[in-house]
Amino acid sequence: MGERVYIFKGFERFWHWAQAGLIMFMMLTGFEIHGSYANFGFERAVNYHTIAAWTLVGLWVFAIFWHLTTGEWRHYIPTTEKVLVMARYYSSGIFRHEPHPFKPSQLNKHNPLQRLTYLGVLLFISPLIWITGWLYLFHADWLAWGLSSLRLEWVATGHTIGAFLMLAFFVSHIYLVTTGHTATAHIKAMITGWEES
Amino acid sequence: MGLNSLRQAAGLCLAGLLCLFSANTVAADAPRPLKLTTTADHSKFKELQREFQSGPDVTKACLSCHTEAAGQIHRTKHWKWEFLNPVSGQTLGKKSVLNNFCISVASNYSACTSCHVGYGWKDASFDFSVEENVDCLVCHDTTGIYKKPPGLAGNPVVKDTELPPGSGKIVKGIDITKVAQKVGKSSRDTCGSCHFFGGGGDGVKHGDLDSSMAAPDKELDVHMDATGLDFTCATCHKTSSHDVAGSRYTPTAMDKEGAHVRGKEDKSNPATCVSCHDNTPHKKDERLNQHATKLACQTCHIPEFARGGVATKMSWDWSKAGERDAEGKQITRKDAKGRIIYESRKGAFELGENVRPEYFWFNGDVNYTLVTDKIDKPDGVTRINWLGGSPTDGKSMIWPVKVFRGSQPYDPENKTLVKPHTAGNDDTGYWKNLVWDKAIETGMKDAGLPFSGKVDFVKTEMFWPITHMVAPKEKALACSECHSKNGRLAGIQGVYIPGRDANPLVDRLGWGIALLSLIGSLGHGLMRFAARRKH
Ligand code: HEM
Numbered sequence: 001m002g003e004r005v006y007i008f009k010g011f012e013r014f015w016h017w018a019q020a021g022l023i024m025f026m027m028l029t030g031f032e033i034h035g036s037y038a039n040f041g042f043e044r045a046v047n048y049h050t051i052a053a054w055t056l057v058g059l060w061v062f063a064i065f066w067h068l069t070t071g072e073w074r075h076y077i078p079t080t081e082k083v084l085v086m087a088r089y090y091s092s093g094i095f096r097h098e099p100h101p102f103k104p105s106q107l108n109k110h111n112p113l114q115r116l117t118y119l120g121v122l123l124f125i126s127p128l129i130w131i132t133g134w135l136y137l138f139h140a141d142w143l144a145w146g147l148s149s150l151r152l153e154w155v156a157t158g159h160t161i162g163a164f165l166m167l168a169f170f171v172s173h174i175y176l177v178t179t180g181h182t183a184t185a186h187i188k189a190m191i192t193g194w195e196e197s
Numbered sequence: 198m199g200l201n202s203l204r205q206a207a208g209l210c211l212a213g214l215l216c217l218f219s220a221n222t223v224a225a226d227a228p229r230p231l232k233l234t235t236t237a238d239h240s241k242f243k244e245l246q247r248e249f250q251s252g253p254d255v256t257k258a259c260l261s262c263h264t265e266a267a268g269q270i271h272r273t274k275h276w277k278w279e280f281l282n283p284v285s286g287q288t289l290g291k292k293s294v295l296n297n298f299c300i301s302v303a304s305n306y307s308a309c310t311s312c313h314v315g316y317g318w319k320d321a322s323f324d325f326s327v328e329e330n331v332d333c334l335v336c337h338d339t340t341g342i343y344k345k346p347p348g349l350a351g352n353p354v355v356k357d358t359e360l361p362p363g364s365g366k367i368v369k370g371i372d373i374t375k376v377a378q379k380v381g382k383s384s385r386d387t388c389g390s391c392h393f394f395g396g397g398g399d400g401v402k403h404g405d406l407d408s409s410m411a412a413p414d415k416e417l418d419v420h421m422d423a424t425g426l427d428f429t430c431a432t433c434h435k436t437s438s439h440d441v442a443g444s445r446y447t448p449t450a451m452d453k454e455g456a457h458v459r460g461k462e463d464k465s466n467p468a469t470c471v472s473c474h475d476n477t478p479h480k481k482d483e484r485l486n487q488h489a490t491k492l493a494c495q496t497c498h499i500p501e502f503a504r505g506g507v508a509t510k511m512s513w514d515w516s517k518a519g520e521r522d523a524e525g526k527q528i529t530r531k532d533a534k535g536r537i538i539y540e541s542r543k544g545a546f547e548l549g550e551n552v553r554p555e556y557f558w559f560n561g562d563v564n565y566t567l568v569t570d571k572i573d574k575p576d577g578v579t580r581i582n583w584l585g586g587s588p589t590d591g592k593s594m595i596w597p598v599k600v601f602r603g604s605q606p607y608d609p610e611n612k613t614l615v616k617p618h619t620a621g622n623d624d625t626g627y628w629k630n631l632v633w634d635k636a637i638e639t640g641m642k643d644a645g646l647p648f649s650g651k652v653d654f655v656k657t658e659m660f661w662p663i664t665h666m667v668a669p670k671e672k673a674l675a676c677s678e679c680h681s682k683n684g685r686l687a688g689i690q691g692v693y694i695p696g697r698d699a700n701p702l703v704d705r706l707g708w709g710i711a712l713l714s715l716i717g718s719l720g721h722g723l724m725r726f727a728a729r730r731k732h
Contacts, residue, residue: 035682035696042696043676090721095728140487153693157700164707168714175718 007109007195012072015063016190022056023166030163053133075109076119086113090179100181104195117169125165132159240378248374252316252352253329255377260328267328269439275314277325278302280446285564289446294565297513297581297603297657298396301568301616304643308347308620312391319350321643334373335390339381342371344390347620361622385411385421388430397543400507404552404599405665409505417505419667435467443468448662450493450561450586451594452476470494491692493559493594497674498667501551502599505666508536508548513603516654518544519631527631542619542628544604554597554663556686558586563660568646571612578656579607579614588691595689599661606633610649614657616640 008016029049032039040048067073085101090113093101102111110118135142135155142150180186181196189195239245244262249255260267270276279290291309295301302309303321310318315330317323324330332351334343345353346368348361356370393399393408400407412423420428434443443466452471457463466472474494479485488497503509520541522528527541532548539545562585566572572579586593607614618639619627627636633652641648679686680696687697 033680033695034699035680041675041677042680046676095724097728140483151693153698156693156695156698157703160699160703160707164703164711167707168710171711171714172718175714175722178722 004194004196005105006193007104007106007189008193010193011062011066013190013193015059015066018059019056019063022052022059023170026052026056027163027167027170034160034163050137053137076115076122078115078119079112081112083112083116086111094179104189121166121169125162125169128158129162129166132156132162234382239380242378245374245378249355249377251355252332252334252373255373256316256329256331256333258377259333259380263333266333266439267331270314270331271325271328272438273440274444275441276331278313280444282446282563284447284562287565287567289565293567295568295581295614295616296396297601297605297659298402298510299619300515300605301640301644303616304618304640305620307350310351311345311347311349312394313351316351334376334380336383336387337380338376338387339379339384340376341386343373343376344371348622363622382429383431383436384429392430396510400503400509402510402601403661403665404502404509404549405499405663407503407505407507407509409507410665413505413666415669416672417666417668419669433468433472442466445661446563448561448563450559450596450662451592491595493596495662495664495667496556496595496597498670499554499597499663499665500668500672500674500678501553502597502663502666503550503552504668506550508534508550509552509599510546511549511552511599511601512547513544513601513605514546515544515603515605518542518627519633521631541631552599553685555600556595556689557584557598557660558588558593558689558691559584559596559598559662560586560590560592560594562586566614568614568616568644570614572607572614572655573612575607575609575612575653575655578602578658581614581657581659583658584660584662588689595686595692597663599663601659601661603657603659604654605657606637606652607655608637608649608651609653610651611647613646614655615648615652616644616646618643 026049029040029045029052031037032045033042033049039045082101089098089101104111132155135147135150136152136159138145139152139155142148177186178184180189185196242262244258249258256267274280274290277290278292279288281287282289291302299305299309306321306323307319314332314335315323316332317330332345334353335345343353345351346360353373354360354368354370355373358368358370360366360368389406389408389411392403392406393410394401395406396402400409409417410421413421415422415425420426420432431441434441436442449466449469452465452469453476454463454465455471456475457465457467457472463472470478471494476489477486478489478494517539518541520528520539528539529537529541530539532538536548537546538548563582564585565582566579584596584598586596605614606617615637617627617633617636618625619636622629624630625632625635625639627633630636634650637652638648638650674685677696678684680694682697684694684697686692686694
């Protein structure tokens with residue numbers, strides 16, 4: 001057991017878990033709206049999904065503000081450095097108990113593969129869900145906004161694609177949480193803020 | 198609470214009750230609050246204070262004051278039974294069209310015209326210009342005793358009469374003088390005396406109009422609710438110069454005109470939902486107003502028709518008519534609830550109560566297969582009328598419809614539908630003789646149409662948009678009725694309905710990558726687990 005590093009600040013941890021809860025809930029209600037199963041019933045699923053969407057909006061407003069004012073946004077700048085090293089670690093080193101090639105720090109929280117993945121989520125999946133979700137939400141106003149040739153079918157399909165990508169990310173993310181220096185290191189860090197290495 | 202305070206409370210209650218009673222006695226002395234909707238009591242008019250001998254006799258008295266009324270009636274569909282569809286150019290109206298219920302008026306006038314707003318239309322030679330042949334009473338009766346039995350060409354029975362002649366059955370005469378002295382505004386009962394019984398019996402034809410609508414509760418119809426809003430038919434079907442608004446030949450499928458406002462000129466149909474409720478009636482949820490740009494109000498707010506305890510006919514198979522029992526007599530068969538499902542003179546029926554409508558895009562165009570039109574597919578289904586509409590024409594809404602299915606006689610040589618002579622105590626009337634070719638020959642001759650002498654049967658359909666029996670808002674359709682895989686709108690094309698629709702490719706790929714990430718994660722984890730064991 002080596003030194004402990006303080007990685008995730010209070011707001012960041014709150015943001016992460018609130019967002020995690022919301023996204024799980026949105027997947028649960030969203031795929032019900034999609035017709036994949038019946039749980040709350042269509043009407044309540046729509047209402048809950050809508051409430052969750054607005055809550056997520058609120059959360060993001062705070063999060064964006066926080067990232068900009070604290071400069072934390074820099075953690076998502078992509079880097080090619082050590083990407084291959086990380087990839088090699090995950091595909092072979094990890095099975096041979098080689099040491100984790102990445103040491104998280106205050107200045108560098110995410111390993112290079114994480115950076116790329118989170119950036120993908122931020123730049124592709126989220127905007128896709130957001131933009132289509134907003135349009136979906138304001139379907140009644142399309143005419144007034146001059147969007148008369150937009151079709152609900154396209155928006156809904158885009159939103160659904162975003163939802164599936166989010167689901168895939170979610171599954172992998174849960175697994176990758178266990179690939180820290182120890183199986184529980186990452187999750188502990190996100191709960192307490194301290195990463196042990 | 199102690200015993201004392203309980204006693205006090207009981208005392209107070211008693212005092213309160215006494216107060217109520219004394220207030221009532223006071224009210225009884227005051228003038229009775231009569232809720233009159235008119236300034237005229239017709240029984241006080243000299244012109245009406247005499248014994249009337251017949252319908253036209255009464256009408257002459259009415260016209261002595263209401264000098265223009267007959268002329269107004271003469272211009273209406275109610276009088277002419279004729280309507281020229283300005284869009285299709287087809288000549289419609291009860292006089293010309295045929296349906297898949299009792300089929301056609303031609304040669305059956307005396308029976309059918311018991312629902313004509315006139316007296317004496319017994320054959321094609323009826324004189325439509327005679328003023329006193331207008332029947333004022335059938336719409337303006339308030340006594341409920343005015344009746345026009347079939348077979349008398351629209352005349353009421355004024356003296357006790359044997360009907361049909363020779364049957365030994367006596368129909369008692371009504372006090373037409375009393376009816377004349379008590380006239381008033383039209384009511385659900387007067388309109389209903391014909392419109393509830395279309396197709397030859399209570400509730401047969403429409404499904405959303407039957408005798409249960411004479412005094413419905415709120416559950417059955419929020420507007421006509423007899424102890425609530427108490428609308429009459431004319432509240433919505435607002436009449437101007439005796440011409441009643443609303444039409445089954447040119448209905449308003451999409452009303453973009455908004456609510457009618459006093460002082461603003463409104464030529465649009467006053468009988469639509471929108472003419473009162475406006476185009477954005479949902480105050481709490483804008484999303485529902487969005488729905489209302491594609492769905493007729495009726496689609497969600499009339500979840501089922503025939504909800505008042507009166508069954509409506511859903512199908513009628515004339516090809517089964519004609520059976521006789523061992524003694525050669527006509528027979529009837531009833532279902533477990535005692536409702537007639539077979540009559541020798543009419544054929545076999547299916548009945549329905551609390552029926553879920555079928556749904557179609559509808560733009561207001563109603564087209565008819567007329568008796569002069571060729572039937573192109575005798576093996577298929579001939580649509581006697583059909584509704585125009587499509588998701589993309591900008592004029593259509595999704596409407597609830599009663600589809601009435603049947604099988605009826607046609608001429609396989611001339612390839613046309615036919616107008617049989619059904620009612621009539623004579624040698625060719627089908628209902629008496631059960632012989633098709635004679636009945637059809639008489640009917641077609643009366644209509645001035647050719648008939649080959651051959652008879653076969655063809656399947657037919659008619660489309661009746663549903664618009665009455667509006668349920669309380671809590672009973673409007675729940676979202677999942679349509680937002681589900683096999684919901685009510687399963688057959689509706691041209692709209693994306695969340696919960697019903699999904700791009701199958703996106704679904705397959707989507708679940709595919711989700712599954713792959715799961716398998717990948719599990720595989721990776723398993724390998725780590727195995728590797729850990731070795732060390
Ligand atoms: C992780 C986040 C989210 C997931 C997984 C998700 C998932 C889904 C899915 C699968 C559907 C059904 C699509 C269909 O079959 O048509 C849906 C519907 C919808 N989503 Fe989302 N969604 C998310 C976020 C959002 C956000 C952020 C918004 C708004 C800003 C939003 C607004 C909507 C709306 C309005 C609907 C349609 C509900 C209706 O039928 O009225 N969603 N969502």
